[in-house]
Amino acid sequence: MDPTTVAQVIFYFFAVLTVASAAIVVFSNSLIYSAFALLFTFFGVASLYVFLGADFLAATQLVIYVGGILILLLFGVMLTHKLYDLDLKTETYQFFPGFLVMAAVFLTLTGVISKTQWFSRGERPPNPTTSEIGRLFMKEYILPFEVASVFLLIALIGAAMIVRRRRS
Amino acid sequence: MNPEILQDLESFFPEIVLTLALLAVVLADIALPKLRTRATFLVAAVGLLAALCFTIPLFGAPEKALFYNMVALDRLAVFFKGFLVLASFLVLLAAPGSKELSGSHLGEFYALLLGVTLGMLLLASSVDMLMLYLSLEMVSLTSYIMVGYVRHDRQSNEASLKYILFGAVSTGSMLYGITLLFGLTGSTKMPAIREALSSGGASGGNGMTLLVATALILAGFGFKTAAVPFHFWCPDVYTGAPTPVTAFLSVAPKAAGFATLIRFFFSGLSDTTTSASQWSASGALNWTSLVIAVSIITMTLGNIAALRQDNLKRLLAYSSIAHAGYMLMGAAVLSREGVQSVLIYLITYLFMNLGAFLVVIEIFNQTNSFNVNDYRGLYRRSPFLTIAMTIFLLSLMGIPPFAGFFGKLFVFAAAVNHNLAWFAVIGALNSVIGVYYYARVIKAMIIEGGGEEGAGIKLTRKSQALVWIMLLPTVGMMLFWDRIQALTGRSWKFFVG
């Protein structure tokens, strides 16, 4: 089989996986289904990163999003329901206006995207990115890098402070 | 380490001091269990004062971009650094005296305050979209936490939840807009974006894309400055948050939001072919009309909604939305005069708004209420507070000779001088609407009866001193008028790269 066709098939598979699971996240009645569908969305996004040649980013996505944020969200889901409430049903606000907004947003975006001449300096060849990213973190992006560490410190202090049990 | 980075560090002392102070507060909080409250307060205060001292020499520094064009050191940035550190310092002084915060340990609060100040300094000087987004999120995230600081209070928690959900959506949409801009121009740096847009990046079909991208980015800026239609979080969050935090939010992040708005739209989206003090937006974007529309809707909505409020905090929330509308008037005028008018307005706004909130804090301390009906007859209970509040409210109304008048004067003048006299007239009409709800409070305090039952309100020395600190500039600004004009007249210049 032609390698480009195989690549195309695999791309479409992952793209559909991503969008379909995102749809489940948004439309499902059960909170647990939403949370697990989100897992597949994150995984699909990571695979898209691989397609785009972003190897470091794909690994980071899996580790942080799936291994961190998703676990945190699951904790959030579990801890905010009484244990015997196994249903975990969620209600929604008026469905229809939200759906209209979503359709409007989607149509606007796709319309705009298809007509645009995006800037192009060429295409980046699929080289490994990790050493390049590491180098840039220490040179051009050193300020955001350091600021991000202070940012994480504050977020840590803040989040811990909010959930700490009150000493009586 | 690169020599360039080391060199840039020399111009970065305010931020470095703030970071060190932040770490010191955290350490002091852990290491000194007995002296925690005093020690953390002192460290934070010293840190902010030191940052202020280090900001002053930066005024004379040559304009340049630091850290590989991430952050700019220009007059505008230095002005805002000084402004924001001062605002944080004043809030720091007000925080321990507030009854709402007295039940919680304040060590983390001071750390968060230092953190948000650091974020705001970076936000006001960012010239790269990545840095802009990072610092915006830093300010926002820390604000979310500060709003929810009183953990056992339901309103504080609710406010915090609403704030973070609304804020995360706004900044997420802003990020999407930034990515579209990245795709249109191939770069995240504002000067490069400007170059690419002027040289045809926005022609033809791309004009629509630029519009969509800008609209999304405006969502983020609108959220930070509480402009319509991104103001929905403002009344609820201002009401539920502890009042010192509300006072802080109404001045500092709003100012930082304006700083970055000016910088982004003027140095990121304007044409490169225009003269030094007048800009025109990239062809596809009718910037002026857009901002004028937002400004009018914002000030009108803020003023009209404030008419019906009995809760002082909610009233001041809508009032601050209206004031953001007046400031947007200055931003709509794409010129040096416009920027200068915004800076002047901010200076006046800082003192009068913080002053008003300070009085609200003191009254709550004694009466446990924010309702205007409980302000009745305040004159009998505390003439000092009543007169101070009256002055602050008169200034907010824009009545001369108080500071607020000058702010409005400059903003209206900027509009008139740029053939937008009708715009200034709408602003003036809005000010008249404003008079009504501010006057309602003054009337309750002075004219209406009801204060005989309450005990006389005694203020601590510290609170009295604080009120004087806010009062003096509000009253005395006209004496130093030429100095302020000169200062802001030099501060509008920003790095164009």
Place this chain on the structure above:
Amino acid sequence: MIGLSHYLFVSAALFSLGVMGVLTRKNAVNVLMGIELILNSANINLVAFSKYSAASVDGQIFAVFVIIIAAAEAAVALAIVLSMYRIVKSVNLDQADTLKG
């Protein structure tokens, strides 16, 4: 041939779905999931443009920072949700209504 537009359509779909989630969901954790969808869509944009427009890793580095910020935001948001739950025993946004004035 898979090109830039394919990725942009996927991200536009994710963005729209995220907006839908934010607008229609009542459970705070659900709204948070919508926000994560929005952030991921922006990330896909960044990486796609990084490869096809800027021809460098700049977009990818931006994406790393977005992931960092998203993680911190999720942590703080969940902390606030938990704190709210302790007091009100529910994270239904309908219950967050004492502030209406």
